[in-house]
Amino acid sequence: MSNHAEAQVANNKKTEKVFSWPNLVAKEFIAAILCTVILLVYSYYVDAPLRELANPGEPENPAKAPWYFLGLQEILVYFDPWIAGVIVPSIILVGLMAIPYIDVNPKGNGGYCFRDRRFAITVFLFGFIFWYALIVVGTYMRGPFWSFFWPWETWSFDFPTPPPSVSLPNWLGIPALLIYFGLGMLVPAVAFWKFAKQLGFIRYNITMMLLLLMLGMLIKMALRLMFNVKYVLQTPWFNI
Amino acid sequence: MNLILFLIRKLTETEVWKSVFRHGYTDTPRNRALQTISNVWLHLHPVKVPKHAVKIRYTWCLGGLTFFIFLYLTVTGVLLMFYYVPDVNRAYADMIDLMYVVPLGRLLRTSHRWAGHAMVITVCFHMLRVFLTGSYKAPRQFNWVLGVLLLVLTFLLSFTGYLLPWDQLGYWAIMVGTNMGAATPVMGYQGPFADLLGVKINNDVRFALLGGTQIDAPSLLRAYVWHCIGIPIIAGALMILHFWRVRKDGGISGPL
Ligand code: HEM
Numbered sequence: 001m002s003n004h005a006e007a008q009v010a011n012n013k014k015t016e017k018v019f020s021w022p023n024l025v026a027k028e029f030i031a032a033i034l035c036t037v038i039l040l041v042y043s044y045y046v047d048a049p050l051r052e053l054a055n056p057g058e059p060e061n062p063a064k065a066p067w068y069f070l071g072l073q074e075i076l077v078y079f080d081p082w083i084a085g086v087i088v089p090s091i092i093l094v095g096l097m098a099i100p101y102i103d104v105n106p107k108g109n110g111g112y113c114f115r116d117r118r119f120a121i122t123v124f125l126f127g128f129i130f131w132y133a134l135i136v137v138g139t140y141m142r143g144p145f146w147s148f149f150w151p152w153e154t155w156s157f158d159f160p161t162p163p164p165s166v167s168l169p170n171w172l173g174i175p176a177l178l179i180y181f182g183l184g185m186l187v188p189a190v191a192f193w194k195f196a197k198q199l200g201f202i203r204y205n206i207t208m209m210l211l212l213l214m215l216g217m218l219i220k221m222a223l224r225l226m227f228n229v230k231y232v233l234q235t236p237w238f239n240i
Numbered sequence: 241m242n243l244i245l246f247l248i249r250k251l252t253e254t255e256v257w258k259s260v261f262r263h264g265y266t267d268t269p270r271n272r273a274l275q276t277i278s279n280v281w282l283h284l285h286p287v288k289v290p291k292h293a294v295k296i297r298y299t300w301c302l303g304g305l306t307f308f309i310f311l312y313l314t315v316t317g318v319l320l321m322f323y324y325v326p327d328v329n330r331a332y333a334d335m336i337d338l339m340y341v342v343p344l345g346r347l348l349r350t351s352h353r354w355a356g357h358a359m360v361i362t363v364c365f366h367m368l369r370v371f372l373t374g375s376y377k378a379p380r381q382f383n384w385v386l387g388v389l390l391l392v393l394t395f396l397l398s399f400t401g402y403l404l405p406w407d408q409l410g411y412w413a414i415m416v417g418t419n420m421g422a423a424t425p426v427m428g429y430q431g432p433f434a435d436l437l438g439v440k441i442n443n444d445v446r447f448a449l450l451g452g453t454q455i456d457a458p459s460l461l462r463a464y465v466w467h468c469i470g471i472p473i474i475a476g477a478l479m480i481l482h483f484w485r486v487r488k489d490g491g492i493s494g495p496l
Pocket of ligand 1: 301302389494
């Protein structure tokens with residue numbers, strides 16, 4: 001990765017242009033050939049999986065979604081299906097699409113440079129790694145009934161019954177949520193006033209909301225893992 | 241040697257040759273430019289590109305590779321369609337045939353499958369590279385949005401293909417995936433507020449995806465049609481837009 005200094009140097013030479021043929025096309029061609037060769041060689045040695053004929057009467061245990069959705073399946077442990085399977089991916093997609101419109105920092109366009117975009121890059125990388133970390137857990141560390149096994153452990157069907165989970169009573173959960181989101185919106189606005197002002201009211205709120213939701217997921221996961229908390233908010237229609 | 245050169249010169253001077261290839265191959269700037277603009281495939285590129293953009297360490301070729309893998313999948317996918325019938329009584333047997341009977345069938349099926357996974361990986365890392373180079377910033381905001389749509393379509397392409405072998409792996413994976421659809425608020429029969437619109441197991445989004453209340457023959461057909469026709473057409477159209485926008489937004493991003 002080129003650093004800031006290199007980006008500066010590149011800056012001075014930005015008008016320098018070369019012919020696409022052959023400078024670019026040749027590289028694309030080589031990339032395509034290498035890609036094909038790697039694919040074919042890999043496919044020659046490693047067969048695509050094919051299990052037994054589909055049988056509705058005999059569920060796979062564990063039944064796993066394709067690997068790229070295992071992050072979502074993994075958070076099913078911590079959230080109800082409507083959140084894990086629908087709300088979370090929707091927020092991720094909307095959040096991704098919103099990025100260009102909420103990141104108004106004009107710096108760091110067209111080069112790898114961490115220094116000018118500390119906040120943006122930290123948050124994005126955190127989310128990216130979070131997504132893949134969950135996939136790794138879902139792929140390699142979940143056995144029958146989606147119970148946890150280290151990769152070196154053999155899967156077994158007799159494991160200790162998980163301890164009973166408790167839900168935060170609403171008199172605790174509702175204030176906790178209000179405080180989390182309230183302070184989460186207010187404190188950074190005060191502590192990083194310049195940053196908030198630069199973003200403007202609407203952008204600031206969207207940015208912080210997305211960030212708080214992402215961190216909130218992590219907190220709920222921690223609550224579950226450490227204190228067996230099932231829900232933090234219960235209503236007659238849905239629980240969170 | 242001279243004879244060969246002579247024959248080549250004679251050949252390239254014929255009317256037929258000249259009607260196909262519009263320019264010579266002598267290394268002149270004019271020919272290098274023509275090589276790009278008079279070729280329907282290459283004219284996706286500008287005649288000249290900024291020097292930094294040609295560096296592998298800038299784009300890591302990831303967008304291009306994603307597109308290339310998409311093309312690879314299209315070709316191998318069409319070949320697979322010659323052998324595969326989306327019928328629950330045949331699909332699995334067709335897979336076995338591909339693996340054991342069809343010449344090169346095993347390589348065809350396997351590489352189609354691994355290429356599908358590879359495309360998911362390259363598209364994610366393409367997104368990462370675009371983020372890290374700040375290339376979504378003005379004026380390229382909208383192309384990032386198109387990119388996110390392409391990301392979703394790539395996932396869906398791979399996901400719909402997962403059911404087609406009609407084996408245990410695909411069947412139960414699709415079960416997990418579509419059951420989440422049943423939990424959609426308001427529109428899924430198990431989701432919150434399902435009774436608001438009177439949503440039941442036989443009229444919710446899951447039902448629309450599966451073409452029934454359980455994974456059966458209609459689901460396989462739906463997965464097949466989406467996988468081979470619907471999503472590739474939508475994704476292809478968006479890719480055309482995506483590439484067009486790269487050019488219209490001032491070419492590949494670079495230091496301002
Ligand atoms: C099927 C999926 C996709 C294909 C085939 C594709 C292809 C490409 C290609 C060939 C380029 C030219 C530069 C390069 O190779 O890096 C490009 C640029 C770009 N892509 Fe994609 N892309 C896809 C998905 C995405 C996604 C998921 C995003 C972001 C969420 C995205 C955002 C962009 C942006 C903003 C540019 C302009 C970058 C610049 O000017 O530096 N694309 N894409």
